[in-house]
Amino acid sequence: MTFGLILLLVTLPLPSVNAADRSLAARTLLGDQTLDGRTIDDWKRVVLPKENERAADEIDWIPSFSGGLEEAGRHGRPMLLWLMNGHPLGCT
Amino acid sequence: MIERTKKFVCASDEVWRLQRGADPECHFFQTMIAGKAGALSGSHQGICIVTPGGKLLARRNSLSPDKVVSLIDTAWEKWVALPAEDQALAASPEAYRSIHRWENSFPKDGLALVSVLRDLPPAENSSTDKPTRWNRDHVWFNRNEARQWLPETIAVGSAHSIPIALAQRLARFHLVDNVRGQVGPFAREDIQLATFETTITAVAGNRVSLDIRGSTNADSDGVWKMGENDWKRFPNNPRTIQTELIGRATFDTEQQRFVEFEAAARGKSTGGVGLNGRRGADATGSIAYYLSLAPNTPRHRIAPAFIDVYDAPWVQAPPKN
Numbered sequence: 388m389t390f391g392l393i394l395l396l397v398t399l400p401l402p403s404v405n406a407a408d409r410s411l412a413a414r415t416l417l418g419d420q421t422l423d424g425r426t427i428d429d430w431k432r433v434v435l436p437k438e439n440e441r442a443a444d445e446i447d448w449i450p451s452f453s454g455g456l457e458e459a460g461r462h463g464r465p466m467l468l469w470l471m472n473g474h475p476l477g478c479t
Numbered sequence: 480m481i482e483r484t485k486k487f488v489c490a491s492d493e494v495w496r497l498q499r500g501a502d503p504e505c506h507f508f509q510t511m512i513a514g515k516a517g518a519l520s521g522s523h524q525g526i527c528i529v530t531p532g533g534k535l536l537a538r539r540n541s542l543s544p545d546k547v548v549s550l551i552d553t554a555w556e557k558w559v560a561l562p563a564e565d566q567a568l569a570a571s572p573e574a575y576r577s578i579h580r581w582e583n584s585f586p587k588d589g590l591a592l593v594s595v596l597r598d599l600p601p602a603e604n605s606s607t608d609k610p611t612r613w614n615r616d617h618v619w620f621n622r623n624e625a626r627q628w629l630p631e632t633i634a635v636g637s638a639h640s641i642p643i644a645l646a647q648r649l650a651r652f653h654l655v656d657n658v659r660g661q662v663g664p665f666a667r668e669d670i671q672l673a674t675f676e677t678t679i680t681a682v683a684g685n686r687v688s689l690d691i692r693g694s695t696n697a698d699s700d701g702v703w704k705m706g707e708n709d710w711k712r713f714p715n716n717p718r719t720i721q722t723e724l725i726g727r728a729t730f731d732t733e734q735q736r737f738v739e740f741e742a743a744a745r746g747k748s749t750g751g752v753g754l755n756g757r758r759g760a761d762a763t764g765s766i767a768y769y770l771s772l773a774p775n776t777p778r779h780r781i782a783p784a785f786i787d788v789y790d791a792p793w794v795q796a797p798p799k800n
Contacts, residue, residue, distance in 0.1 A: 419727070420690060420692070420725040420727070421725070422723055422724075422725045422743055422744070422745055423745055425743075427725060427726065427727065427741050427742070427743045427769075430743030430745075430767055430769055431741070431743065431769050431771075433597065433599075433767055434595050434596065434597045434613070434743070434767045434768065434769035435595055435769060436595070436597075436613050437610070439610075440610055440613065442481065445481050446481065446484055446489050447489065448489050448490060448491045448778060449488065449489065449490040449491075449777070450490070450491060450492070450582075450777050450778050450780070450781055451490065451492050451504075451577070451580065451582070452490060452492040452497055452504060452507075452508055452575075453504045453507075453572075453575050453576055453577050454490060454777075455488055455489070455490020455491075455492075456490075456507075456529075456531065456533065456570060456572075456575055457572050457576075458488045458490070459488040459529075459530075459531040459569070460531040460532075460569030460570065460572075461569075462488060463531065463566060463567060463569075464486070464487060464488050464531070465486075465487050465488070465528055465529065465530055465531070465536060465554065465555075465558045466487060466488045466489075466490055466528070466529050466530075466531065467484055467487035467488070467489045467490070467526060467527075467528050467551065467554075468490050468491070468492065468526065468527040468528070468529065469489070469490070469491040469492075469525075469526055470491070470492055470493075470494035470497070470523060470524050470525060470526075470527060471491075471493065471494060471524050472493070472494060472495050472522070472524055472661060473493060473495075473661050473784055474491065474492065474493040474781045474782075474784075475491040475492075475493075476491055476615075476778045476781055477493075477615060477616055477617060477781040477782070477783075477784060478614055478615060478616035478657060478661065478783075478784035479614065479660070479661065
């Protein structure tokens, strides 16, 4: 690209944009939206359980009574069944 | 304890349905516990250890790790003492296979999210180094509903409010104060505000990027308004919650599904129902939520807590008895 073309491009007026477009462009250029001063990534770090809070997730739970019973029969092993009001792997 | 569990097939399930339902799976569970099919009263939460034939070896509901370890050891001793033919006796799947589970309605070509929520420390914006209570739920939208998160016109800058039915689903069932335990659903009439706006920020080939912003305000006077369903039995005291949400997502127009979705929300609640760890009208809560695409694993196809009152025609209800 020649110096003249570069000069022409940088001196051309930008297309006009309305206020909403400007705010959108600014938000996109600035990066993530924030909520109470925190980005989504910040909130993700705050909310998601740390490793020491997820010990139960180390177990390969079969997520139904019938599925567990079927697997127990297939492998000839007893079944340890964890029951809660609200699914233990969901909302209890 | 994790090592001990490796000798067992580990399963988990929601017990209210099992102890009260009329499905073959529920009847098998009731017979295993009480010797006959029929609704079981009281709470049957906790750990049950059973043979593949459905014989109960041990059962206990305890938060004490030592007691749970003791339960596991006791059950294992009973298991190894069983004659080989009893160990080998497996129940016929025909006897317990479910006819209806809410997971049957999993929207495999829609938008399935996992929502994790956490109690925030009392001081605003203070550190969460000290662990606080957290909970998890799943959020479902079918294929048509997923598409309704996008504006009709796919162009950068296009903005759109998601339909009220979808906004209400988030406000009534998901942006609620159940971080410390279950709470009942909000009725439609309780929702003062539920608005979620999406704006297209970029289009690259088939990929449409969205920003999401939303607000909800739910206010229940504690009077039950949702007719007959299981939640009617739940405590239903006055309570409120206001939330603000931000998010970003990418929709693939060729696959007609979201390939990325992340949102965070912040909620402030008052009141409570006791079971959710907030007691009395003066109780307050400060909650943060993080929603993301549910991984494609069986444990993330577990139905949302309020699936039975989702009021969505694609959700299959249990057969009428």
